[in-house]
Amino acid sequence: MIDKQYLIFDWYSENKRNLPWRSVKDPYYIWLSEIILQQTKVDQGLPYYLKFIKCYPNVKSLAAADLESVLKLWQGLGYYSRARNLHSAAKQVMTDFGGVFPDNYDSLLSLKGVGEYTAAAVSSFAYGEAKAVVDGNVFRVLSRLFKIATPINSTKGKKEFTILANEILDKSQPGEHNQAMMELGALVCKPKSPQCEICPVQGICLAFADKTQLDYPVKEKKLKVKVRHLNYLLFLDQNNNILIRKREGQGIWEGLYDFPCVETSESVDEVKEFEGVTLKNVFLDLEVKHILTHQKLMVKFWVHHKKDTPKTNGYMAIPIGDISNFPLPQLIVRYVNESSFFKR
DNA sequence: AACACGGGGCC
DNA sequence: GGCCCAGTGTT
CATH class of the missing domain: 1.10.340.30 (Hypothetical protein; domain 2)
Known part of the structure; x- marks a missing residue:
């Protein structure tokens, strides 16, 4: 004392x-x-x-x-x-x-x-x-x-x-x-x-x-920020279902849900393929920069209209209106709030 | 010992 | 844009 x-x-x-x-x-x-x-x-x-x-x-x-x-x-x-x-x-x-x-x-x-x-x-x-x-x-x-x-x-x-x-x-x-x-x-x-x-x-x-x-106080080390380029895909079918996935393993947002995603080393102007499936008619919906403590995420949200939702391992189809029932990263919340595809 | 892990507010 | 916040777990 x-x-x-x-x-x-x-x-x-x-x-x-x-x-x-x-x-x-x-x-x-x-x-x-x-x-x-x-x-x-x-x-x-x-x-x-x-x-x-x-x-x-x-x-x-x-x-x-x-x-x-x-x-x-x-x-x-x-x-x-x-x-x-x-x-x-x-x-x-x-x-x-x-x-x-x-x-x-x-x-x-x-x-x-x-x-x-x-x-x-x-x-x-x-x-x-x-x-x-x-x-x-x-x-x-x-x-x-x-x-x-x-x-x-x-x-x-x-x-x-x-x-x-x-x-x-x-x-x-x-x-x-x-x-x-x-x-x-x-x-x-x-x-x-x-x-x-x-x-x-x-x-x-x-x-x-x-x-x-x-x-004071004195701190050593400054943290390095990693830049990532993420391309999220909104697969929207005629019944208004979309695909989501639960993030597993280590990394950001473990246990939370987001969309199918293609990560690229640089910014891209089109998305032509997803997990071996060739895609046509993919449109850019929204582009945002999302800042985390250790990462700067350059994110593009793409929309793809299909007759049916593809059956892909690890992804689940849900009615688009149900998205808010799942725990989501703020990045996804931001997209849901801003994109016209989620408006009732 | 170094690093990963979110989001928001302040300057 | 950088720094900081009633820190902890993993490698």
């Missing part, structure tokens, strides 16, 4: 946001909120949290759900492995823990999708266990307060910051301490425009002392 820790507590009690998962002690709700908020801002995750607690009010109902229903509810939030792991962990709680949520850091770590951060968060918030959370906010706050230049995305940095975070942890109220540190990072000690003038610990911040706040 650092000297003048009370300044952060006082600030937190005055300025904390009123968030629904802060007023509960049920570990299921806290765990659910933490999974949703991984790499996700509160404003984006909040509506999903409300949907999930309404649809799955307890771990038993979540464990009993179909994975596809969970993915559908997760649609649009991204990092879909979180939804798959969420569902898997709920079943783990039922089978491995007799339906009772694990009540300590080490047991929580055994759940799919629960790493060091989430185990510390749930164990400290729900059970008062003295484990410090180390998330993006904590990295930033600590690196500035103590002017620590070790890259936060290195193994050494993770170790160093975790040790420091646990050293300054207020063991008498670890949950409040953890929330206060994160809230300070989210509302005041922000990445680009830190509000140092209103910061409660401005007086003990080493970076503020020499105006180097923006030099």
